[in-house]
Every structure is written in C-alpha cells, then in structure tokens.
Amino acid sequence: MDNLTSLVAEAANQPSIPLSWYLYVALALFAIGAIGVMVRRNALTVLMSVEIMLNAVNLSFLAFARFHNDMNGHLVTFFVIAVAAAEAAVGLALVLGIFRHKKVVNVDTMSALRN
Amino acid sequence: MVDDLVLLSPLLIVLTMGLVALLVAVFTPRDTPKGWLAYVVTAGFIVAFGACVWLWSKAPLQFELDSLRNALTMDHFGLALSGIILLGAALVTLTAVHYLPSQKSDHGEFYALIAFSVLGMMALVLAADMMTFFVGLELMSISVYVLAGFKRQSRFSVEASMKYFILGSFASALLLLGISFTYGATGAITFSGIGHALHEMSDVPMDIAQFGMVLLLVAFFFKIAAAPFHMWTPDVYEGAPATATGFMAVGVKIAAFGGFARLVLTCFGDEQFRNGAVPWEVIVAAISVVSMFAGNLMALAQKNLKRMLAYSAIAHTGYIMVALLVTPIAPDSNLAINALGGGLIFYLLAYTLASAAAFGVAAAVSGNDVEDVSDVSYAGLAKRSPGLALALAIAMLSLLGIPLTAGFMGKLTIFQEVLDTTGNQWLWLIIIAIVNSIISAFYYLRVILVAYMRDEAEAKPIQIIKSRPLAVSLTAATLLTLAVGVLPGKALNASTRAGHSLAETTVPGILGPVEKHAAADAEAPAPRVAERPTTEAGAH
Numbered sequence: 295m296d297n298l299t300s301l302v303a304e305a306a307n308q309p310s311i312p313l314s315w316y317l318y319v320a321l322a323l324f325a326i327g328a329i330g331v332m333v334r335r336n337a338l339t340v341l342m343s344v345e346i347m348l349n350a351v352n353l354s355f356l357a358f359a360r361f362h363n364d365m366n367g368h369l370v371t372f373f374v375i376a377v378a379a380a381e382a383a384v385g386l387a388l389v390l391g392i393f394r395h396k397k398v399v400n401v402d403t404m405s406a407l408r409n
Numbered sequence: 410m411v412d413d414l415v416l417l418s419p420l421l422i423v424l425t426m427g428l429v430a431l432l433v434a435v436f437t438p439r440d441t442p443k444g445w446l447a448y449v450v451t452a453g454f455i456v457a458f459g460a461c462v463w464l465w466s467k468a469p470l471q472f473e474l475d476s477l478r479n480a481l482t483m484d485h486f487g488l489a490l491s492g493i494i495l496l497g498a499a500l501v502t503l504t505a506v507h508y509l510p511s512q513k514s515d516h517g518e519f520y521a522l523i524a525f526s527v528l529g530m531m532a533l534v535l536a537a538d539m540m541t542f543f544v545g546l547e548l549m550s551i552s553v554y555v556l557a558g559f560k561r562q563s564r565f566s567v568e569a570s571m572k573y574f575i576l577g578s579f580a581s582a583l584l585l586l587g588i589s590f591t592y593g594a595t596g597a598i599t600f601s602g603i604g605h606a607l608h609e610m611s612d613v614p615m616d617i618a619q620f621g622m623v624l625l626l627v628a629f630f631f632k633i634a635a636a637p638f639h640m641w642t643p644d645v646y647e648g649a650p651a652t653a654t655g656f657m658a659v660g661v662k663i664a665a666f667g668g669f670a671r672l673v674l675t676c677f678g679d680e681q682f683r684n685g686a687v688p689w690e691v692i693v694a695a696i697s698v699v700s701m702f703a704g705n706l707m708a709l710a711q712k713n714l715k716r717m718l719a720y721s722a723i724a725h726t727g728y729i730m731v732a733l734l735v736t737p738i739a740p741d742s743n744l745a746i747n748a749l750g751g752g753l754i755f756y757l758l759a760y761t762l763a764s765a766a767a768f769g770v771a772a773a774v775s776g777n778d779v780e781d782v783s784d785v786s787y788a789g790l791a792k793r794s795p796g797l798a799l800a801l802a803i804a805m806l807s808l809l810g811i812p813l814t815a816g817f818m819g820k821l822t823i824f825q826e827v828l829d830t831t832g833n834q835w836l837w838l839i840i841i842a843i844v845n846s847i848i849s850a851f852y853y854l855r856v857i858l859v860a861y862m863r864d865e866a867e868a869k870p871i872q873i874i875k876s877r878p879l880a881v882s883l884t885a886a887t888l889l890t891l892a893v894g895v896l897p898g899k900a901l902n903a904s905t906r907a908g909h910s911l912a913e914t915t916v917p918g919i920l921g922p923v924e925k926h927a928a929a930d931a932e933a934p935a936p937r938v939a940e941r942p943t944t945e946a947g948a949h
Binding site: 317324327328331337340344347348350351354355357358361362364366367369370373374377380381384385388389391392395396401404 | 539554555561564571575579581582585586592
C-alpha cells in the first residue's frame, strides 16, 4: 500500500503529458477514420469509420477542456456521444434498407442514380 | 422562467407538433390515411410563424435566456430566418398530403420528421454557442437523412438517403473537429466569447484557430452544397421523394446559410481572419465562382426536372455567397449591414418561395408512383393543367431573375448592395454572377418551353395529382413571389432590420463602431456585449 501511495505521489510530481500529444493522437485517429470513409467499400465499415472520427474529436475536446480547466468541453463530449448514437441508429437502418434491395451492402453498387 | 418559455414559444410549438404527429403515427393503424396530420402540422407552423412575428414586433430585443445559459439569441436575424423556414416548411408540408399516398408511403412519421427538422433549423439560426449550433445542425440533418429515404420500397430513395448520410456525417465530423480546435484556441464555447478572444488576440494560438476555421468552412460548404463539395446534391435531389427534396431546398439551405453566417461573422469577423494568412474572404469568393459555373453549366445538360433543380440550387448557393462577402469589409458599417440584411435574407426568402413552387409542381406530376420527372412527364402541361404550368413558369422566372418576380429583386439587391458597399473590389465577381444568370436562362426557359409548347401527345400517361392543399400551397407561393417582386419595400425593410440585429449581437469593433448602429436606428437597443467566459483564470 505504501508502495502505491508513493507511486501516486511520484506521478503527481511528474510533469503531465503535454497537450500536443493528445492532439496528435486525436488527429491520427481522425485521419484513420477519414481514410476509412473514403477507401472502404463496405457500408458497415464506413459507419464504423465515421464513429472513429467522432471519437477522435471527443478526445481532442477532452484534452482541450482539461487544458483550459473548463467544463464546456466535457459537456460537448456528452452531446457528441448522444448524437453519434442517433446517427448510428439511422445509419444501420439505412444499411438494412439497402440490403433488402440488393442483398449486398457495398457502397460501390449504389449506382441506380446516374453518376 | 415563464418569460423564457414565452420567448421560446416558436420552438416549443414546433416541438409539440412533432411529438403529436409521432404519437399519432405510432398509435393509429398503419393503413389509415394520415393526410390530416399535414394540416395539424401546418397549422402548428403557422402559429409558430405568428409567434415569431409577435416576438419581432416586441423590439428592441434584449432577450436574455438565463434559464438556458444564453444558449440561444432571440434576435431579429434569427427570428427573420425562422419565419422564412416556417413559411417554407408550411408550403412543403401541404404538398405532401396527396403526394405521399400516390407514392405508397403515407406514414405519419413524415410529418413528425419535418417538424423535428424544422426545430433543428430554428435552433441552428438562433444558436449563440457552438453546442446549440451542433445539436441543431444534427437534429436537422438526421431528420432529413430519413426523409430522403422515406420511400422505403424504392431503390433510388434508399440509395439517395445512404449517400446523403455518409457524406453528411463526414461533414459533421469535420465540423466537430473545427469546433474543437476553435474551442481549444480560445477556451470559449460561445460565439461572442470566441469572437472576443480572437479579436483581442492575446495569447491565442493563431494557427490552431485558423485550422479550426478552415474545417468549419469546409463543413459549411458541404451543408449548403457549394461546388466542389456538391457531389451528393444531384443524386440526393433526384432520388428523394419530391416533397422531401423540396423541404431540403427550402429548409436546409436557408438554415445552414443563416447559422453559418452568424458563426463566421461573429467568430471570425476580425481583420486577421478576413485577409490574414488564410483569408476566408478569398476562399468564399473562389468557392462562389466555382459553384456558379459548376451549377449552371451542369444544369444545361439535365433532362430531369429534379436533377436540374439540384444543379440550379448549387448555382444559387454561389449567388448567395456573394452577399456574405460584403459585410466585414465595408468601410461604413451601416452600408455593410444593409447589404447583408437586404441581400442575404431577402434572397433566401425569394429562393424559398420559388423552390417551394417548383418542387410542388414536381410532386404534382409524379402521380402513379412515378419517380423520374423528365421532360415527358410535364410536356404539354399547359393544356393538361394550366394552373400547374403557370406556377411552374413563375417559379422558373423567379429563379432566373426576371423583373416583377422576387428573384429579380433578390439578385438586384445583392449586386447593388455589394457595389455600393465595397466600391469596385468585387466588381469582377458581380460580372461573373451576371454572366451566370444569363447562362441559367437557357435551362430555366427550356422548362417553360416544354411545359407550354411541346405536344401533349408526347407525354407519358401520367396521372397528375389532383390535390386541393397542393393547389393552395402553389397559389400561396406564386402570389407571394409576385407580391414580393412587385412591392419589395416591406420585405426589404424587415430584412435590413434583421441585418442590423446581427451586427448588434456580434462583437463591437469588428462590424464598425457601436455608436453607428445605435444612431442608425433610434429603436435599436444598447448592444449586448457578452463577457468572455471566465475560463482563462484556470488556464495553465
């Protein structure tokens, strides 16, 4: 137990992880999501990539909120989580609708409309 | 508290209508006709419109919404745009009464989704902080994704919805990242807080703020369908049911323009952002030119009425963006505000009326489960149904900008105000816009030609939907188009007043000295200057 306490105390004295590191991770995640949306052909994978993008934004919001010591960033994150859930519900329903017509969910086959 | 509820009455009425329509849709048998819900929802929109007018007349506006922590600004600018959105939504809802049964999609959820979407649009144009802005935008967008795919049994409709959904949520993610970086740079989440922080420039990392601004602008261009971010527009406009497309044209575009105009001018109105390292003026001007040319040239080749209107919507985006340019650069702030109010808001009103009529006609000729509104479906329309043909013709003339229609006054106001305000700085842009108007004559007049000159025998045996509410909606849209075009005085005064109010709620010093706004309008309230949130104290 003493060991743990001393560890915690030591951690508190260490300089914290700088803001920029969080931002790099967030931007990398965002880029992974964005590339996924553009490259992947399966509609479900595209949906997941959008979720990754939203979560990357959440991370950056939290990092900024901690940096500014401000609660608004945390609040926005809750709204983003709720909106992401609503988006996922609509997205899955649409994937289901596409599947009923085509029996595949590949975004490349969505060419009933010209272009 | 009670006062706040009164102030929020337009939003609350629309919310109630949405919930009522949703409950009715859930608890009544699916095969009963749901057309009567359209009347209920339309009545709600009209009452909410009345509430907006009533709040408008209670000027000067100094509404503090303490119970909402000032998340909304009830100013003339927001109320004017809310009024236009409610008007357009009411006109579109009426066209759905007999159109939806003809497409075998007569479900009550349609009206609930329209009401929720309108609620999101009103929140978007009234938003005073990034959180409300984002939630309003998403409430609007998600409802519209579903509306686009409302005709479930149609491959076209579901595909259109999927395309819209993927690109729309991509744009939302970009918007969020932009909000996040703006928040990170300034530590503020309210528009005025961000504006102050960026105006005062004390220890604000400019590169982060500029990165956030660029992301916000890209999301904006996606939502208003500006080229080169317009790829989804033609497919979605063509595939979605005609009433849903009409709703997208009259609602989404107006709300996105209103919301983003407030955001960009309040947060990034500062000289550093207008003409600095990443000047948004130049970006907006360039996108405006690209949109005008892409929209007009592609529209020339279209045979499908809905697809042609989609490209025409892209072109109109270009014209409207010209009005956004003038505000901050004007040497005299009063002139600038007149330009923004008179140009932007008036043009949006004219565009709403003409689009509502055009898509109403597109819905009317899609009887018998038809999806393809090509030439043959309205050839010789003048003989089969003179009223529809007249409404279509007037809508096209207004979109083209022929004198005596609202569209002409809209274009004239934008061009004139921009020249008055900025001298010859943007003269080249105005010339490009006028050239584009001339190009657009070819495809607008072609529609009229097909409707009036082509032989009726060419037409497919399409049943024209005979619908009294649709006729009422078309009559109202047409008469208003002509009335606003012939006697624009009142509408112009109102939109100028709305422009003033945006200036009063933006950060003083960016749109010119405060005294000028106050002197220009004796009734104007003392400007409400929000304090920068006290977040810096904790920043380390």
